[in-house]
Amino acid sequence: MNDILLFTLLTLCLLAIVLAVVLYFVAQKFKVIEDPKIDLVEDVLPKANCGGCGFPGCRNFAEVTVKAANENNSLGDLNCPVGGNEVMKQVASILGLEVQEKDPLIAVVRCNGSFAHSPAKVRFDGPASCAFAHQLFAGEGGCQYGCLGLGDCVASCIFDAIHMDATTGLPVVNDLCTACGACVKACPRGIIELRSKGKKDRRIFVSCINKEKGGPAKKNCEAACIGCSKCQQVCPHDAIVMANNLAYIDFVKCKLCRKCVEVCPTDAIHEINFPPRKPKLEYTETNTQPPGGHDRLEKVQPVQNKTVDIE
């Protein structure tokens, strides 16, 4: 009995020693030399694995950055939108590089076809998927560019940063947004755009992407951009581009002066996080000069005078 036990133990020990030697040499032969910087870079990344940088996972992004640093000695366009400038600075310092500061971005929903502005004409009965509804019809409100309101963007967000507003039926982005761009890809209509977060979180944008002419656009939605180009005329910074009956505000050029918001006849241009406006009357009293030589205000002026005269 004891002999068997001893024999077994000895055999196993011998086997272990032999295999350990084999494994040692195999490990030496097939050694993978990995840059230790990859681990360091990965440690400072947010580990959200969201894919916002364009690579599958933070580890892959770390590998790519280290490779770029070694080969090109610059990070180029590589950017972690979730970590933002802070994380990119840390990454750059690990790699011994400088990094250019980028404007932080945020997702912006460019549709204002709420239940009130674009009332439902038909009822959609199918599965709750925007991608599916998009291939089926224009939408309950009838606007073929507008939000379908079935929440593909909400489902795609891993940061809990976008939610459906039950009263308007439109998605709302909150401060948790990291601009990873998942919702931009998820939206079959391309309504969501990544725009500059803006100074003090203030943003101005055209909340509509309807490329139809004014008439049909307005027929389906009260808040549609009708392509009147009033905003373009009033903009002192040349930030507004008109194309396909649609205004687009270039957030790089925009200086947040809010003149376009005032002239928009359909309230399609939105301002976010601005303090409440002073009453309009005060504005005209202190400043008799119509801003930017805008003809609408010039026309309005004599009418106002006339009413005053009659009174």
Next chain:
Amino acid sequence: MKLATFRIGGVHPPENKLSANEPIIRLPLPKQLVIPLSQNLGAAPKPVVKKGDEVKKGQLIARGEAFISANLHAPASGKIAKIDDAVDSSGYRRMAIFLDVTDDEWMEGIDSTDELIHQNLPSSEVIRERIKEAGIVGMGGAAFPTHVKMMIPEGKKAEVLLINGVECEPYLTSDHRLMLEKTQEIILGIRILMKAIDVKRALIGVENNKPDAINRLQQFCNADNGIEVHALKVKYPQGGEKQLIKALLGREVPSGKLPIEVGCVVSNVGTAFAVYEAVQKNRPLIERVVTVTGKKLTKPSNFLVRIGTPMSALIEAAGGMPVDTGKIVNGGPMMGKALPTTDIPITKGSSGVLLVDQSESRRSTPNTCIRCARCVTVCPMGLEPYLLARISKLSLVERAEKERIMDCIECGSCQYTCPSALPLLDYIRLGKQRTASYLRNRK
């Protein structure tokens, strides 16, 4: 006698052929016709008229320039009011030609009589050219340009022409009525098609629930013209091209291939009729038979309608819209698509307008999949719909391609039979679209 049918899968929904005994009525011309440019599978034709032009009935108004495209002709005489966007059966606003109708006079060079022309079948090149000029597309619903189908690729040989008179969709009766009322024209159309692709044999498949049509067709079929009529067991989706080939010939089209691979060309009876009109009478495709039906409708009917007539006119002629209509479906209940408005014009591919009442139109609440595999049993293409739907939901296009999602014919048997009321086909369609665009980009 045991009737032939396809081998795997299939369902048998209630037939509800309400308008089977209603003769085809010609609908009066509306004041304005809206002719969507994109009526065929493939590229939309380019308009050759402009605003303010006077056109005669049958005149070319848009030319199909791409390889897979079909011409469009003025369905009536009148003036082009505008070329603008209009909501069509896709649910979107797309380019359409608006025609203000003045009269109903054919343009010169078109035989306007109803006399049958048996003789003088032109050569196959001339036939193909006339089919192309007349803008004929498959009238079964997919609207694939017929002249493209008639071009047999090099190295292939068509042996037999199959004519689809199955009409397996519940409710629809337009093909049935056409077979009864235009029998001789259809037979002539089949002979023309046979000549065009140079085959000696043609088989007409008709489901056994239309014995009158089978009898009527049989009177004109004999050994001389090589046309045979086959009664088929009633089973949906027998009207699918691949299912019909399996039922009539017992041959199976390989995955991802066309029927010509097994020596067949398949056409619809409506197409055969349109081909006869085009080749022998020089009439372009400007009208079609449309079934307007629904359980609550006062007069379910079959109308001969000009392309571009709004669906509201058809519904009005069939006794008006019932108050509790829940859905308006373009096509049959299985494959048709619900429409957002009734202003949508009839196109070359619209075979029916179905009004579903509210109680029947609502979807049941979906439940979890209980793995009963009923969808697998009924899939006529031998696919696994529960799996495809799941894959599509997750956008796994490579996996979807491997599971042969592109073979799905979108018949809807899986969704029809699902005891958990899962939107299987809806997701498969989505996945099919995504996979198709993935495959296009990969090339």
